[in-house]
Amino acid sequence: SLWDTIGNRPVSNVIAGSGFRKLLEENGKIVERPHPDGAIQQFPKCLIIGVRKCGTRALLEFLDLHTGIQSAYHEVHFFDDDKNYNQGLEWYRKSMPYSLPNQITLEKTPRYFISHGVPYRIKRLNSDMKIIVSLRHPTIRVISDYTQIYYNKLMKNETPDKFETMALDPETGDLNMRYKALQISVYHHNFARWLKIFPRNQIHIVDGDNLIVDPVSEIRKIEKFLGLSHEITYDKLYFNTTRGFYCMRVNSTMEKCLGASKGRRHPDIDPNLIQRFNKFFRPHNEKLFKMLNRRFPWS
């Protein structure tokens, strides 16, 4: 991609800390991401592993505003995709943005959370890897997941299934346990695998619902988790009333919101069906809270 070709081209006449590291856009396109002398491509020290639709893109981009962090813009899918994994570690390192030696490289691939074998592969690369997981209300996450697939189908000129068709077993009318979006929201199933490989204190959990309404408070906890100073304030993030979400002040002249696929309106869903989902998730949430030694305001 354009991104990668720029990554291999050093631009030396740019001063560190003066905006060299951030997205540069021209006519809405990312055109260049120059880096300073001494910058190198480093393995990530921190991974955002998921969960899908829980604000992983917002986290990655907001954290990229920090001078101590360089985020890989694309989802690299190294640990979950055998085709990429078999390219080897150098391939992975070369997929990273340039950063100064004391900066933390950050990568996010939400599929890591649900992919078997990934925790072990990450541990083999770096047993000290810091791991970030964002969680949202499980029912809202299901609906967000459905909404994404709904629009993906529309874009491919396919007819999307109704939510009820996906969510309910056609024979019994019960919730469809084979529905992938439902399975992903049973967070403790996947979490159990991660906690077998990584100690709890190496995993930071973000409240993805709170990230939407008070991003600075969630980012601040991550800054602490990563041993970074507190830089991301409401000078850098502002509430964009048109979008209905927080957007970024990348520098004094550039503002940036997440892409149009983030924060789409969810379809109206029968409140009874929502209640059935909530009821289904309740005991699973309790298991999760126990596992994580932390509660969330989901009922």
Ligand SMILES: Nc1ncnc2c1ncn2[C@@H]1O[C@H](COP(=O)(O)OS(=O)(=O)O)[C@@H](OP(=O)(O)O)[C@H]1O
């Ligand atoms: N600031 C800001 N701007 C836009 N969107 C925001 C923001 N903060 C959090 N979110 C929520 O992020 C949800 C998408 O999550 P992900 O980025 O993890 O999705 S993905 O798995 O990478 O497709 C997305 O879910 P939907 O609202 O269902 O689209 C948003 O609610």
